[in-house]
Structures are given as C-alpha cells and as structure tokens.
C-alpha cells in the first residue's frame with residue numbers, strides 16, 4: 372500500500388520554497404504550475420520546476436506536477452517542459468469529465484515513447500473541483516489505468532457553485548462522499564482538499580478527521596506546518612490497533628469452534644468486522660508501527 376497521506380503544493384515559481392522540498396516529511400509534493408503561478412511567471416516556473424526535478428535525486432517523496440488545465444493554452448507547454456525531467460506523475464486540475472483524462476493519458480503515452488520510458492510510468496491524479504466534475508467523477512475515475520487517486524479541490528468547487536467555503540464544511544459533504552465512492556469503486560485512493568487557514572490547526576485537524584471518517588486516505592495541503600497534524604490523523608491509534616488484533620484473535624477462536632461469528636466484549640464479530648480490522652492493521656504495517664501476519668489464512672480463514 373503506497374502511503375499518500377499528505378500532498379504538499381509548492382508554487383513552481385518560488386525557488387526559496389522549492390529548495391525546502393527535500394527536508395519535508397510529506398508523502399508527496401505537487402509542484403504547481405497552475406493557480407499559484409501568475410501568467411507572466413509560467414515560463415520561468417516551468418524551467419525552475421524542470422531543473423528542480425532533474426536535480427532531486429532522493430526520490431522517497433512522490434513528485435507530481437500540477438499542470439494548467441488541458442483546455443488552457445499552457446498545458447502543452449507545461450508537459451513538454453517538465454516531462455523530460457521524469458516526475459512521478461501529473462496532477463490534472465479541473466478534471467470535469469473522463470475525456471480530459473483520456474486526452475492527458477494519450478499525451479503521456481506519446482511522451483513516454485519519445486523519452487524511452489515504460490508506458491504507464493507517469494501516474495495521474497485528477498482533481499475534481501466543479502459541479503460538472505463531481506457529477507462525472509464516477510466515469511472519470513475509470514478513464515485511465517494511470518490513475519492512482521481522485522482528489523477533491525474545494526476552493527474551485529465552491530467557486531463553481533457560487534457559495535462560500537465554511538470551516539465546518541457542510542456545503543462540501545455530498546461532493547466529498549460522491550468523490551470517495553467513485554474512487555473506492557474504481558480501486559483508487561481518495562485525497563481530500565487543502566485547508567486554507569494555515570494558522571488554525573484545530574480546524575485543520577477536525578476537517579482531516581472528518582475526511583478520514585468518510586473514507587479519504589490522504590489530504591492535499593499548502594503549508595509544511597500542516598504535515599504533522601495530517602499524519603497524526605491518518606495514523607491508526609494504539610487503541611484501534613489493539614482492537615483490530617483482538618478481532619483477529621476472536622475470529623480465529625470462532626473458526627476453531629466451527630462458526631463464523633462470535634462476540635467480543637458484547638459486540639458481534641463477523642466477516643466485515645474482520646475486513647475492517649485487517650484494513651487498520653494493513654495501515655499500521657504501512658506506517659511501520661507493527662509487524663503482523665495478514666495472510667488470507669489469518670483474515671479469511673482460507674489458504
């Protein structure tokens with residue numbers, strides 16, 4: 372399981388910010404050529420981004436570039452400049468329909484052929500950030516085998532809806548759930564939107580917790596001070612791990628007694644409860660918190 376808890380935006384025209392990237396503990400970075408970069412800086416940002424990626428050898432961080440929208444005059448230049456530096460993938464903004472993703476897929480295949488890279492090297496994460504995007508996201512999620520996640524962009528989404536974005540976020544609920552359903556149904560990760568107030572860590576925590584409860588597996592962010600809180604929220608707690616281990620132990624005893632259901636402290640344990648416990652433990656293993664046998668035999672009782 373590839374950890375994508377945190378994806379930090381770094382404006383592509385800010386050398387001071389780019390040079391900090393190696394010290395960040397985020398799981399991924401998105402160098403932005405879109406909304407953080409004014410029109411007169413697009414050329415300089417592409418060059419800076421390309422040089423930075425070429426010189427960045429320690430690739431524990433996943434490196435994505437957010438290009439400009441495919442319907443703008445800038446996207447082709449973005450791809451032509453940055454793909455030769457071989458980032459891990461492209462964050463596609465304003466992915467309003469599956470056709471946009473298909474077009475990008477074709478452009479990436481052509482670039483891979485030109486650059487002698489294996490077809491499929493460049494991953495895609497589409498950003499769903501309009502009413503149209505939300506309505507179409509079920510199809511968008513299936514538009515290319517390059518997709519590893521669907522992302523939500525609430526700043527543009529609320530602009531497209533002609534509404535304000537609040538800290539409590541009721542106005543985002545339906546969009547969030549639809550994007551998560553689309554991602555899960557397509558076997559993708561789901562990445563929540565940025566939280567714009569970089570000084571309000573309590574509200575960032577609350578929003579990240581809500582996202583995790585709904586099914587997001589990670590979050591975009593705009594400031595390195597937000598990384599720690601986001602990682603804390605996505606890290607399983609010791610109580611969750613202990614409970615998950617107790618569930619596996621209980622189902623093992625149940626199977627030995629010839630049944631598929633048993634009570635654990637008064638609560639029923641059966642197959643879906645075991646599946647949820649296994650997910651907690653898989654996450655804990657991915658975080659390096661525990662080592663545990665999660666073979667089919669342990670989880671499903673089958674070899």
Ligand SMILES: CC(C)(COP(=O)(O)OP(=O)(O)OC[C@H]1O[C@@H](n2cnc3c(N)ncnc32)[C@H](O)[C@@H]1OP(=O)(O)O)[C@@H](O)C(=O)NCCC(=O)NCCSC(=O)C[C@@](O)(CC(=O)O)C(=O)O
Nearest residue numbers: 380381382388406407523524525526527564565591593594
């Ligand atoms: C937010 C703020 C202005 C706050 O400034 P502040 O001045 O208060 O920051 P401080 O904390 O004081 O900075 C302390 C030190 O950290 C350095 N530092 C700060 N941020 C850093 C960073 N990101 N990368 C590296 N370094 C960084 C800084 O240079 C300084 O370094 P130093 O001077 O050496 O001490 C600043 O962070 C910032 O510009 N962020 C990036 C904004 C951006 O990219 N926006 C576009 C993407 S969102 C979007 O488009 C919406 C979306 O599309 C998204 C979706 O959800 O997908 C949708 O529609 O929703």
Ligand SMILES: [Mg+2]
Nearest residue numbers: 500524526527
């Ligand atoms: Mg946006």
